[in-house]
Amino acid sequence: GAGVSQSPRYKVTKRGQDVALRCDPISGHVSLYWYRQALGQGPEFLTYFNYEAQQDKSGLPNDRFSAERPEGSISTLTIQRTEQRDSAMYRCASSLANSDSGANVLTFGAGSRLTVL
Amino acid sequence: GQNIDQPTEMTATEGAIVQINCTYQTSGFNGLFWYQQHAGEAPTFLSYNVLDGLEEKGRFSSFLSRSKGYSYLLLKELQMKDSASYLCAVRDSNYQLIWGAGTKLIIKP
Numbered sequence: 001g002a003g004v005s006q007s008p009r010y011k012v013t014k015r016g017q018d019v020a021l022r023c024d025p026i027s028g029h030v031s032l033y034w035y036r037q038a039l040g041q042g043p044e045f046l047t048y049f050n051y052e053a054q055q056d057k058s059g060l061p062n063d064r065f066s067a068e069r070p071e072g073s074i075s076t077l078t079i080q081r082t083e084q085r086d087s088a089m090y091r092c093a094s095s096l097a098n099s100d101s102g103a104n105v106l107t108f109g110a111g112s113r114l115t116v117l
Numbered sequence: 118g119q120n121i122d123q124p125t126e127m128t129a130t131e132g133a134i135v136q137i138n139c140t141y142q143t144s145g146f147n148g149l150f151w152y153q154q155h156a157g158e159a160p161t162f163l164s165y166n167v168l169d170g171l172e173e174k175g176r177f178s179s180f181l182s183r184s185k186g187y188s189y190l191l192l193k194e195l196q197m198k199d200s201a202s203y204l205c206a207v208r209d210s211n212y213q214l215i216w217g218a219g220t221k222l223i224i225k226p
Binding site: 040041042043044045056091103104105106107108109110111 | 148
């Protein structure tokens with residue numbers, strides 16, 4: 001697609017429910033990142049992929065969080081047994097080049113705002 | 118630990134010049150990025166520095182001093198649409214981006 005597409009844009013769920021957030025990166029982009037961003041803060045790294053391989057998941061807060069990118073394109077971030085503290089804006093970003101190349105510019109999606117009641 | 122410091126908020130006047138500073142302490146250095154983020158929107162790329170010196174791109178310039186762990190973003194001929202948050206991010210030795218909290222720039226007429 002022309003840009004990074006995320007869905008849903010807004011998700012309200014009850015505590016204890018599972019949620020799945022989807023990211024469709026720019027076609028041909030190798031690297032895909034998941035971030036969480038609180039109001040007035042910079043993005044907080046969660047995990048990233050080069051093609052379908054998850055390279056680093058050190059930013060995932062706990063084992064309720066997982067992500068996959070099975071065919072090297074669309075990615076899903078899943079949060080199981082949601083808690084109120086999971087409420088945040090979740091942003092996906094993709095880049096054309098591998099994560100360790102020069103000016104690896106990220107293009108961000110509009111984000112998915114998750115509210116856990 | 119790794120740390121990026123930027124002022125929380127700055128105010129400037131339309132038509133003027135403003136400099137937003139960023140200092141960093143990271144495990145290694147593989148480039149510094151500036152992103153602009155309008156309220157409620159996604160961050161968008163502004164500039165990239167990997168060597169010392171000034172990179173100019175229209176009204177925006179970015180400077181880097183690796184020995185001082187310091188960068189600044191210079192915005193000239195400020196316009197009301199420049200009101201946004203400006204995020205500094207450094208790529209560390211593991212090629213991970215470490216983000217600052219951002220500087221909210223308020224432009225007054």
